[in-house]
Amino acid sequence: MKKHNFSAGPCILPKEVMKRASEAVLDFDGLGLSLIEISHRSKEFVAVMEEARALSLELLGLEDQGYQALFLQGGASLEFLMVAYNLLDKRAGYVNTGTWSSKAIKEAKLLGEVVEVASSKDKNFNYIPKGYGIPENLDYLHLTSNNTIFGTQIKEFPTTSVPLVCDMSSDIFSRQLDFSKFDLIYAGAQKNMGPAGTTLVVVKEDILGKVSRTIPSMLDYKVHISKDSMFNTPSVFAVYTSMLTLRWLKDLGGISAIEEINEKKAKLLYSEIDLNPLFNGFAKAEDRSNMNATFTLAEEGLKETFDSMWREAGINGLNGHRSVGGYRASMYNALSLESVGVLVDVMSELERKA
Numbered sequence: 001m002k003k004h005n006f007s008a009g010p011c012i013l014p015k016e017v018m019k020r021a022s023e024a025v026l027d028f029d030g031l032g033l034s035l036i037e038i039s040h041r042s043k044e045f046v047a048v049m050e051e052a053r054a055l056s057l058e059l060l061g062l063e064d065q066g067y068q069a070l071f072l073q074g075g076a077s078l079e080f081l082m083v084a085y086n087l088l089d090k091r092a093g094y095v096n097t098g099t100w101s102s103k104a105i106k107e108a109k110l111l112g113e114v115v116e117v118a119s120s121k122d123k124n125f126n127y128i129p130k131g132y133g134i135p136e137n138l139d140y141l142h143l144t145s146n147n148t149i150f151g152t153q154i155k156e157f158p159t160t161s162v163p164l165v166c167d168m169s170s171d172i173f174s175r176q177l178d179f180s181k182f183d184l185i186y187a188g189a190q191k192n193m194g195p196a197g198t199t200l201v202v203v204k205e206d207i208l209g210k211v212s213r214t215i216p217s218m219l220d221y222k223v224h225i226s227k228d229s230m231f232n233t234p235s236v237f238a239v240y241t242s243m244l245t246l247r248w249l250k251d252l253g254g255i256s257a258i259e260e261i262n263e264k265k266a267k268l269l270y271s272e273i274d275l276n277p278l279f280n281g282f283a284k285a286e287d288r289s290n291m292n293a294t295f296t297l298a299e300e301g302l303k304e305t306f307d308s309m310w311r312e313a314g315i316n317g318l319n320g321h322r323s324v325g326g327y328r329a330s331m332y333n334a335l336s337l338e339s340v341g342v343l344v345d346v347m348s349e350l351e352r353k354a
């Protein structure tokens, strides 16, 4: 039986995508060859890369607006450095909303001055800072739209004339935003897109080429753009599987359709967290993430019972990150409302039993 997979990433992907991807490993579209044994320069794989890039821009509503989509390697973690290499000339602003923002700040500091314009570290990152001032003289402002570990999500993005860079690793393609507000978006594939191994970077071309440093080729967005995201051998399986997930999302009705389902799932779980006296939500209610719900047990003594109950119900991946403790239910695009229902039933069953 397939488990209800609440893992934070790598995580659940649509069943039909998994089936098609696994078939392609044996025989790619009837070629008599595997997807992972053909040349990345073959016309068949070039078509995959082009479709993945085009679908990314189409789903985000960013076609014909000067943006380029790239499928790179090195994870979102390498983007922490690449963003700074390509955009940080003198001074950049960062909003520190958790572990991943802190890591992005650390890398940027290698290359220039970093102004931490706001932080929620004072409360172990359980909220999103708001109403902070943004200096005008920044090369860019870096945000993390969804904080995977702490379960907070930016609901309203700041309005500023400074170029906006956003790490959307854990909520890309999950909700409708005006993506044209952002000059650079990046996201590791392993949440809402595909297996680990590739990172989507969507960049507005006209913000590039403004720094004075020499950029090593592999770290230079302009080089990757000039080679149509094929400067070196791409992660073919991860790109193909991401392309299949993007097709799946388009067939479903795009981001606005999945957003509706994601809202239902989050509402169902957060209502249970709020109504059931045995559970406490970790994140401040107004900043709660629709992707990662973090919560703790009111009585630690119930841990063993609760853990065996959810495991018996076929639930996987519910343990919280060590920096928060408790539980984290990740409800990415491919997780069904039914799976959230199973978790909520276990939580209310615990209340009946306790």
Ligand code: PMP
Binding pocket: 009, 074, 075, 076, 077, 078, 100, 144, 146, 147, 148, 149, 167, 168, 169, 170, 188, 189
């Ligand atoms: N940013 C966010 C918001 C993340 O959730 C993660 C990984 N979970 C990362 C960055 C780092 O991604 P990677 O492991 O692909 O480097």
